[in-house]
Amino acid sequence: MGSKKDLVAWWLAVLLMAALIAHFSNQPFADQDLRPELSRRAWLMQRVRTLPAARFSYDGQQVDSRRDPAGFVQFWVRKGAHVFFYSLLGLLLAQALAASGLRGGARWLGAAGLLLVVAAGDEHHQLAVPGRTGRLLDVLIDLAGFGLLAGIAWLRERHFRFRS
Incomplete structure (x- = not known):
């Protein structure tokens, strides 16, 4: 178990990241729509078309690089943001759990379980936000991003443990 200062710092980081995610999730889609700004970038739209x-189809909506290059870029930016922010939250959770005394695979599974609860709750909350949808597929994307980073971190830990 880490020091009390580490324990508080890691859990505070978790709360701050969760608050940041909640802030973005609470915004109506119209406030986050990147397509108008992307469409003004003619060079980018032309590049996407090449x-x-x-x-x-993603959850019943067409994503098409030729017909709607701005929507295509926005789709990948938004999914990338899901992966980035939830991966970071998951890694912070794993560190907070380690500071709380959980070790090895238990901390990674614990972080994944907590991340699942947060992601599912976030998607459920989005059902009440104008223009937003709550999708099980987004929960899976959130977990997949964390799973990839957790796997890399776990392998790295094992590699360094066996080398020393």
Whole structure:
């Protein structure tokens, strides 16, 4: 178990990151819509159109790099933000749990469990925010990003433990 100062610092970092996520999740979609600004970047829209065509459906909505390059870029920016912020929250949770005395795989599983609760609660909350949707797929994206980083961190820990 870490010092009391470390324990408080890590849990405070968790709370601050969760508050930041809640702040963004509470904003109506119209306040976060990047498409008008992206559309003004003609060079970017042209560059996207030169990429191989990509079109797919995400939860019933079409994402198409040729017909709507601004929407295509926005889709990836938003999903990237999900992965980044939830991965960071998950890593902070893992550190806070380590400072609380949890070690090894238990802290990573504990962090994943807590992250699942936060992500599911966040998506549920978004159902009440104008223009936002709550999607199970977004919860899975949040967890996948954390899973990737947690796996890398876990392998790194094992590698250094076995080398010393």
